[in-house]
Every structure is written in structure tokens, then in C-alpha cells.
Amino acid sequence: MSIQWYPGHMRKASNEMIEALPLVNVVIEVLDARIPFSSSNPFIQELSADKPHIKLLNKTDLGDPDITKQWQDYFEQQANTKTLPLDLKNHDPSKQIIDLINKLSPQKEGRNTLVMVTGIPNVGKSSLINCLAGKHITKTGDEPAVTKGQQKINLRNGIMLLDTPGILWPKIENPQGSYRLGTTGAIKDTAVSYEDLAFFAAEFLLEAYPQRLRERFNIEELPRTEIALLEIIGAQRGCLRAGGRVDLERVSTIFINELRAGLLGPLGFETPEIIKAEMQQVAVLKEGKAEREKSRLDKAAARRRKAKSNRK
Ligand SMILES: Nc1nc2c(ncn2[C@@H]2O[C@H](COP(=O)(O)OP(=O)(O)OP(=O)(O)O)[C@@H](O)[C@H]2O)c(=O)[nH]1
Ligand SMILES: [Mg+2]
Structure with missing residues (x-):
């Protein structure tokens, strides 16, 4: 099974981006440092291939630092592309980003450099804009699709920013990618099943980060299967139905929310090696x-x- 979520406002936003692009000088794509491959929008990539790109790997506080570094090296090899790891929650990267914009698009006398800020839902585009503007201009929120329309923000330093709604693409063809997007919170709750996400995440963590599971849930010997792991966690968290059976829906929601909040430690769901x-x-x-x-x-x-x- 794969997850699809492409509501009407995203189609509209994509069309508005196509209209705005000819005047755009630099494209900033905000990526999720936990899933830099799955959070790269092929539609944005294709549309803006001829523009200078800044790829910002945001939420590094939730991402595995070694893996984030691998992605940085990978993206830096792409033509006309610069990369920066960000943790907008804890650090202000404004100066570095403004320097990069100026480097990629030297300002013309009396004209603003137009910078389009793009990315999938919930990666931190609006948080970035508020940070660059030095004040709260645009609404942010811990759920996908907070921004529903384009907005221009003049930084008054020769740079004009264009905030855009988070967009996915009509068909997410990589099933693994769609689960990673769901698990990290890029897809609206109503379009995903927490049970499916929890099974995916449990399988991934048992394979890639078993020690984190042992520590978080005090389990000496990990079970082999996802369902057995979720049952142990469910019993610990009191997610029981009448008769003592574990309520899978409830434990799945708790497990995914803990993962998203970083309580299982910083995670890297994918490395450049898996792309091929x-x-x-x-x-x-x-x-x-x-x-x-x-x-x-x-x-x-x-x-x-x-x-x-x-x-x-
Ligand atoms: N942990 C963590 N959270 C962050 C970081 N940057 C932003 N956030 C949070 O991520 C959530 C989404 O941020 P927004 O700026 O609204 O994201 P957006 O990309 O504009 O989202 P849409 O408008 O819905 O597409 C908010 O709760 C932010 O506080 C970060 O570096 N680390
Ligand atoms: Mg937004």
C-alpha cells in the first residue's frame, strides 16, 4: 500500500508556482533532514532545474548527524546547488542564508532578488521566513498544510521572499517514500493510518536503531516482529482493551507521536546509497x-x- 495526499489547494499552489517562476532568481527548497530523498519534490526539481538552488536540510535536531552530513556532500555535488543543515527550532541561520542568496544571485541595482521558498508540507518553510524576516509574519504550526496561499515578504535588504504552501505531487510512486513522509508528519492525519505507519516505523527501528528501542522502552531482548514490539509498548503504556488485548490504534498513535517528537533520538531514515x-x-x-x-x-x-x- 502507498499513501497519496494531493488536495485541491496543492494543485492550485503548484499552478501559482509555475506562474511565479519566470521572475524567481533563487529557489530555496526546505527538506526534512530525516528524509532528504523522500522530501525532495520531483515536481519542484523539474520545474526549477535551471535556477540556482539552496537545499536546506531542516530539523537536524531530529536527524542523525552522520547521515545528514552524507546528504550534504551528496547535494553539494549537484550543479548550481548549495546546501545548509538547519535547526530552526534552536538556531538562527539568517546571516548564512542571506550570504548564500547573495552569492548565488548578485543583486542588480535597484532590483530585489526574488527567492521562492518551497518544500513539502510541515518542513519549516514559514518558520524559515519568520526567522529571515526577524519577526512573526506568517503562520506556522505542527501539522501539514498550514500555509494555503502564496505570500510575498520584503526583507528590505534587496531580497524579496515568496512563501508557498507545502506541496506534494499527484502520485508518490515510491511506497517506502510515502511511509517515510507519513511517519515524519508531512501527510495529513486523515490520509494515513497510524497503525500502518507504526508497523513501518517499528520495522525500520528494529533494523536500524535497535539500541534506541531498548533504551526508550526498557526492553532487554527485543522481539523479532513489529507486532510483538507494539504489543510490548502497548502493555507498558496501558493501551489495553477489555480482555487485556493491546489496542493497536492507540499504541500506534503514541509510538508515532513519540518518534516525531524526537523521543527515540535523532533518526536518519535514508542515505544517498538507497536512491538507486x-x-x-x-x-x-x-x-x-x-x-x-x-x-x-x-x-x-x-x-x-x-x-x-x-x-x-
Ligand atoms: N524540531 C524541529 N521543529 C521545527 C524546526 N523548524 C520548524 N519546526 C516546526 O515544524 C512545524 C512546521 O513548521 P512550519 O514553518 O509551519 O512548516 P511549513 O513548511 O511552513 O508547513 P506548511 O505551511 O504546512 O507547508 C512547526 O511546528 C515548527 O515549529 C526544526 O528545525 N526542528
Ligand atoms: Mg507554511
Whole structure:
């Protein structure tokens, strides 16, 4: 199963971005440091490939520092691209970012540099804008789709910022990517099942960060399966139904919220190494779908031919 969430305001926002882009000098894409691959929007990438890019890896307080460094090195190899790790919750990076903007787009006499701030929902675009502006201009919030329309902010230093709503893309083709987006909070609650996310996250943590699970939940010997892990946590947190069975929905919600709040420590869900394999998986899935679609159309055509010959 994969998760899809592309409400009307995102389609509208994408069209508005296309309209605004010709005048944009620099594109800032805010990424989630825990999932720099899955939080890169292929639509934004394609649209703005010819513009200088600043990729900001935000929420590094929640990200695994070694893995964030690997991503920085990876993105810096891309043409016309600069990268900065950020922790907007605890540090003000304004000076570094303004220096980078000026480096990538030397200001023309009497004209503002127009900088579009883009990214998927809930990564910290509006928080960044408030930080650069030095005051609370635009609403932020710990849920996706807080910003619903574009807004221009003049920094009065030769830079004009364009805040945009967080956008995803019509079809998230990488199933792993969609689970990572859901787990880190980029997809609205109503479009995800916390149980599915908890199973995904439990499997990932058992494999990649077993020690964190042992420490957080005081478990000496970890179970082998996700369900057994969630049952242990559920019993600890009193998520029990009548008869003593664990309430999976409740424990899943608690588990995901603790992960999102950083209570399981800083996490890196993906490294640059996985890109190739996951892109290949997506290609195989697409091929399978194309074949199934062709076979469906062939069968429908055969049924029509049969019905036609029966009528003669
Ligand atoms: N832990 C942590 N939280 C952050 C950081 N930066 C922003 N946040 C929080 O992330 C949440 C989303 O921030 P916003 O600035 O509203 O994100 P946005 O990208 O504008 O979101 P949309 O407008 O919904 O697309 C808020 O609760 C912020 O306080 C960070 O570096 N670390
Ligand atoms: Mg916003």
C-alpha cells in the first residue's frame, strides 16, 4: 500500500508556482533532514532545474548527524546547488542564508532578488521566513498544510521572499517514500493510518536503531516482529482493551507521536546509497502496472469483439 495526499489547494499552489517562476532568481527548497530523498519534490526539481538552488536540510535536531552530513556532500555535488543543515527550532541561520542568496544571485541595482521558498508540507518553510524576516509574519504550526496561499515578504535588504504552501505531487510512486513522509508528519492525519505507519516505523527501528528501542522502552531482548514490539509498548503504556488485548490504534498513535517528537533520538531514515535501488523498484512497479493495464485493455477489447460478433 502507498499513501497519496494531493488536495485541491496543492494543485492550485503548484499552478501559482509555475506562474511565479519566470521572475524567481533563487529557489530555496526546505527538506526534512530525516528524509532528504523522500522530501525532495520531483515536481519542484523539474520545474526549477535551471535556477540556482539552496537545499536546506531542516530539523537536524531530529536527524542523525552522520547521515545528514552524507546528504550534504551528496547535494553539494549537484550543479548550481548549495546546501545548509538547519535547526530552526534552536538556531538562527539568517546571516548564512542571506550570504548564500547573495552569492548565488548578485543583486542588480535597484532590483530585489526574488527567492521562492518551497518544500513539502510541515518542513519549516514559514518558520524559515519568520526567522529571515526577524519577526512573526506568517503562520506556522505542527501539522501539514498550514500555509494555503502564496505570500510575498520584503526583507528590505534587496531580497524579496515568496512563501508557498507545502506541496506534494499527484502520485508518490515510491511506497517506502510515502511511509517515510507519513511517519515524519508531512501527510495529513486523515490520509494515513497510524497503525500502518507504526508497523513501518517499528520495522525500520528494529533494523536500524535497535539500541534506541531498548533504551526508550526498557526492553532487554527485543522481539523479532513489529507486532510483538507494539504489543510490548502497548502493555507498558496501558493501551489495553477489555480482555487485556493491546489496542493497536492507540499504541500506534503514541509510538508515532513519540518518534516525531524526537523521543527515540535523532533518526536518519535514508542515505544517498538507497536512491538507486529505490528508483529501480519504482521502475519495476511502474512496468508491472503498465503490463496489468495493457492486459486489462486487451481483455476489454476482446470482450467487445465477442459481443459484436454475437450480435451479428
Ligand atoms: N524540531 C524541529 N521543529 C521545527 C524546526 N523548524 C520548524 N519546526 C516546526 O515544524 C512545524 C512546521 O513548521 P512550519 O514553518 O509551519 O512548516 P511549513 O513548511 O511552513 O508547513 P506548511 O505551511 O504546512 O507547508 C512547526 O511546528 C515548527 O515549529 C526544526 O528545525 N526542528
Ligand atoms: Mg507554511
